[in-house]
Amino acid sequence: MGPQALLSKLVEIECAIGVKNDAALYEMVIEAQNQILRMEREGAANLRKAPEHAPISELPLAS
Secondary structure: OHHHHHHHHHHHHHHOOOOOHHHOOOOOHHHHHHHHHHHHHHHHHHHOOOOOOOOOOOOOOOO
């Protein structure tokens, strides 16, 4: 799931306020938090998989 799914969950929570009971809202918030953690974990995994950049060679200075 990506940012759109998270946004959808947050809108769902907003619409449920005053309609659902506290336990249901709590569960929805936990789901959204888990979604954020999954996105962060996936982002970190992708960074680890990214190839390292080759060092920039030194350029001679103009005199």
